[in-house]
Structures are given as C-alpha cells and as structure tokens.
Amino acid sequence: MQILGCDFSSSPTARKPIVIARGQLCMEKQCVQLNGLLRFATLDGWSEWLAAAQHGPWIGGFDLPFGLPRELVQSLGWPADWAACMEHYAALSRPQIREQFKAFCDARPAGRKFAHRATDIPAGASPSMKWVNPPVAYMLHAGLPRLRAAGVHLPGLQAEPAQPAARVGLEAYPGMLARSVLGRRSYKSDAAAHQNPERALARRELVQALEQGLPMLGLRLLPDASQRAALVEDASGDALDAVLCLLQAAWAAMRHAEGDARYGLPAAMDALEGWIVTVPMPLPQGANPS
Structure with missing residues (x-):
C-alpha cells in the first residue's frame, strides 16, 4: 500500500520546497x-x-x-457547511483573510486572541486561523483547494465515495510525534545561524526512535543508509517532517485496512473544523477514563 507524507509550504521555492515522502506500508511487519x-x-x-x-x-x-475553528466561522457569518465554507475561504485573497482574522483577534481579550479548533489543543498545534509564524491560515488557503481539485478524498469532511478512493488525504501534524520523542527540544531551523550540532543530534535521535518504533503508532520506519543520512543532514527538518506525516498516514491506512472507514478519525469530530489524524479525542470534562 503506497503511503505519502507531505511537509507543505504555502509559498514554495527552490530553496524551500514542498517535500513529499513516499513509502510502502507492510502491515504484517508493522513497518513503513x-x-x-x-x-x-x-x-x-x-x-x-x-x-x-x-x-x-x-x-x-x-x-x-483542513478547516477553521467553528467559533471563528460563526463570528464572521460564514457558511457552517464545510464545503461551502472552504469555497468561500478559497475565494478570498490573503490580504482579505488577514484583515478579517486580525479584526476578529483585535476585538478579543489578551490571551484569547485566536480561536482554536477542538483538535489544536490536544495536538499542540497552532490555530488554523493564524496568518504568521507559522502562516497556517495561508497553508489552508493554498493547499486545501488544490487537494480538492486533484480529486483527493478527505475522510470525515466528505461523504464516503461509492467506489474506493484512489487518493485519500488526511490532516497530519509532525510536531506532535516529534515532541513525543524530544519533548520541547528543537530539531530544525530554516535560519543557517541556528542550524547547530544540538539540532543535528536531536534529528539523529528522532530518526533512531522512528526506526525502533513509536509506541503511539505501533509502526517502524525502514530507511536505507543514504536516506537515514539525508534525514539527519537536512537542517531545515522538512524531509523529517514529511516522514513524520508519512507515519501518521500509515497509521490511518492500518485503521482503514482493519475496517475503519474513517481512517482512525474520531466519530465525534466536528465536520466543519476537521481533525488531525492520530490525535486522540479528549474525554468530556468529568468523564471516567476507565
């Protein structure tokens, strides 16, 4: 089964490209x-x-x-249907997005400027409405319409197709997996001045952990020697982030092969906001974990 992982950029260049990691899932050996x-x-x-x-x-x-916070969408009076909301969003320019999102933030108290999706907090991800550092709002604006135009099926957001989809896309977030190994230690930087031995060591440790297998995924990465070296040597971390997304997609593929039509996405996810694959849904407040 072919698996992809994509480290995305809303404004790619030859120096800062979009990176896709390609892999093959072997379910019997639980490896990629x-x-x-x-x-x-x-x-x-x-x-x-x-x-x-x-x-x-x-x-x-x-x-x-793959989506925006429901609180933001409702406040702006945008369509509450995911497809209609995304079409409205795609029709805006980046300056229009920034203007409307900034006005939303300016009207809110300090410490609560941004609205968050339900998946952002447990994943430790930036709010999808953030337009700078990192500009994930522009990543949504640039990437999602192109995924839809390419005929990629997006589970949990679109109805299950009558025939098996040839291309399936899931929202991934490499930072969550990296933190499960490194904590808050940094492993990447686009700035040459910050591409130091400490970050290189962190990348090496992260690759080693992926080869040994992360307990939260139950999968091992199988690179060859040159690939292993390339992941460690890429100081930007883009190649390693693509591989982390690859493993999240492989986890979802395993869930689907075992009969889960939603590829491991929680049944209770908000179909307007979307959900990051492999992120567990928090228990309701006061619920008994047993």
Missing part, C-alpha cells in the same frame, strides 16, 4: 519502507503530481489544516 523524497518548488507542480493517475492509489498525510 521509505521509498524516496520528492521536492516541488511550485504549488502547480505539487498539485499536478498529486492528480496524476500513474502515481496512485495512495493514502497521504498533509501538514496543513
């Missing part, structure tokens, strides 16, 4: 063979590759949000 890394310097090149029939079928994890 890393087959290679692809880099795309343009959004059009990325979306054309995704849509090409010869590259499928696949299940992919994409490091970009």
Whole structure:
C-alpha cells in the first residue's frame, strides 16, 4: 500500500520546497519502507503530481489544516457547511483573510486572541486561523483547494465515495510525534545561524526512535543508509517532517485496512473544523477514563 507524507509550504521555492515522502506500508511487519523524497518548488507542480493517475492509489498525510475553528466561522457569518465554507475561504485573497482574522483577534481579550479548533489543543498545534509564524491560515488557503481539485478524498469532511478512493488525504501534524520523542527540544531551523550540532543530534535521535518504533503508532520506519543520512543532514527538518506525516498516514491506512472507514478519525469530530489524524479525542470534562 503506497503511503505519502507531505511537509507543505504555502509559498514554495527552490530553496524551500514542498517535500513529499513516499513509502510502502507492510502491515504484517508493522513497518513503513521509505521509498524516496520528492521536492516541488511550485504549488502547480505539487498539485499536478498529486492528480496524476500513474502515481496512485495512495493514502497521504498533509501538514496543513483542513478547516477553521467553528467559533471563528460563526463570528464572521460564514457558511457552517464545510464545503461551502472552504469555497468561500478559497475565494478570498490573503490580504482579505488577514484583515478579517486580525479584526476578529483585535476585538478579543489578551490571551484569547485566536480561536482554536477542538483538535489544536490536544495536538499542540497552532490555530488554523493564524496568518504568521507559522502562516497556517495561508497553508489552508493554498493547499486545501488544490487537494480538492486533484480529486483527493478527505475522510470525515466528505461523504464516503461509492467506489474506493484512489487518493485519500488526511490532516497530519509532525510536531506532535516529534515532541513525543524530544519533548520541547528543537530539531530544525530554516535560519543557517541556528542550524547547530544540538539540532543535528536531536534529528539523529528522532530518526533512531522512528526506526525502533513509536509506541503511539505501533509502526517502524525502514530507511536505507543514504536516506537515514539525508534525514539527519537536512537542517531545515522538512524531509523529517514529511516522514513524520508519512507515519501518521500509515497509521490511518492500518485503521482503514482493519475496517475503519474513517481512517482512525474520531466519530465525534466536528465536520466543519476537521481533525488531525492520530490525535486522540479528549474525554468530556468529568468523564471516567476507565
């Protein structure tokens, strides 16, 4: 089963491309063979590759949000249906997005400027309405319409297709897996001045942990020697983030192969906001975990 993991950029360049990790899931051995890394310097090149029939079928994890906070959508008076909301959002320009989101934040008290999706807090992810550091709002704006245009099926947000989907996309977030190994230690930086031996050591430790298998996923990564070296040597961390998304997609593929039509996404997820795959849904307040 072909699996993809994507480290996404809303404004890719040759120096800062979109990175796709390709792999093969072996369920019997509970491992993912890393087959290679692809880099795309343009959004059009990325979306054309995704849509090409010869590259499928696949299940992919994409490091970009698939929805906006319900609180924000309701406050702005946007459509509460996910598809209609995303079409409205795609029709806006980035300056319009920034203007409306900034006005929303400016009207709120300190410490509660941004609205969050239900999945953001347990994942430790930035709110999907954030337009800077990181600009995940622009990642949603640039990436999701192209996934939809490429015919990628998005479980939990779209009705299950009559025939098995050739391309399946899930929202992934590599930071959660990285923190499960490294805590708050940094393993990457785009700034050359911060690409130091400490971060290189953290990347090496993270790759070793992935090869040994993360308990929360029950999967091992199988890179060859050159791939292992490339993951450690990429100081930006983009290749390693793509691999982390690859493993999240593989976990979802296993759930689906075992009969879960939602690819491991919680049944109670908000179908307007979306959900990050592999993030457990918090228990209701006061619920007994047993």
